[in-house]
């Protein structure tokens with residue numbers, strides 16, 4: 001703005017007048033009251049009032065459409081900025097994750113550890129929108145490094161709470177990042193334990209279930225068989241509450257599949 005003002009002042013007045021007169025001035029300009037600085041706009045508004053309704057609509061579209069598009073783009077830009085802010089920043093250095101036996105390793109800058117369900121949802125939604133890969137990782141015990149992905153990983157190490165225990169129905173609700181050992185500790189106080197266990201108890205409950213760990217008892221069902229309900233944060237469908245008791249057969253089928261998804265259907 002300051003630049004414009006000083007540019008006008010730098011041009012000789014005579015020059016401005018020449019340019020002004022050389023312009024093809026619209027008819028209503030000739031009717032202007034030179035003393036009244038607003039007469040030009042009044043002329044415009046009278047011209048608009050005399051237009052046919054069709055011409056008025058066409059004119060409004062001609063003016064309004066670019067304004068609407070520009071406003072929409074600005075709103076979209078700020079909305080994306082806002083969404084970006086809700087995604088935790090990348091690690092300043094590459095995070096290296098190694099499996100328990102040290103046979104597999106991966107390094108990535110996109111290693112996320114959300115602390116709330118909302119953070120996890122926002123992260124998964126962001127990965128979906130931006131088309132970036134995000135693989136859930138548990139305790140990294142799998143000998144084949146199944147959960148490792150240099151393009152991005154999400155660990156639920158901070159979502160590790162035992163939420164409730166219902167001794168009467170022998171049910172426990174835990175966050176997927178809770179380790180098996182924590183769950184056993186919480187159950188012990190109620191004289192309960194898990195039906196099937198492996199020879200090591202460091203797994204996240206999420207990883208333990210998602211690989212359908214066979215545990216140790218040949219006559220016992222794999223651990224996913226003990227799951228009666230689960231919450232799954234998916235990329236495209238948001239957060240799903242799935243359960244064995246669902247009235248909808250399609251939901252029950254999805255529940256069975258999602259229990260052993262190897263981290264590919266959601267977190």
Ligand SMILES: Cc1cc2nc3c(=O)[nH]c(=O)nc-3n(C[C@H](O)[C@H](O)[C@H](O)COP(=O)(O)OP(=O)(O)OC[C@H]3O[C@@H](n4cnc5c(N)ncnc54)[C@H](O)[C@@H]3O)c2cc1C
Nearest residue numbers: 138139140141142198199204206207208213214215262263
């Ligand atoms: C020394 C040792 C002894 C073992 N003994 C036994 C045994 O006796 N019996 C047995 O059955 N197994 C055994 N295992 C295997 C072990 O139980 C599995 O590798 C383990 O269950 C994987 O759990 P994790 O948390 O380490 O998952 P990870 O290895 O980190 O991940 C495994 C899979 O689960 C997915 N995943 C992890 N967390 C989530 C989540 N929150 N949401 C969605 N997907 C997720 C990952 O994407 C990946 O596909 C043993 C492993 C070791 C190292």
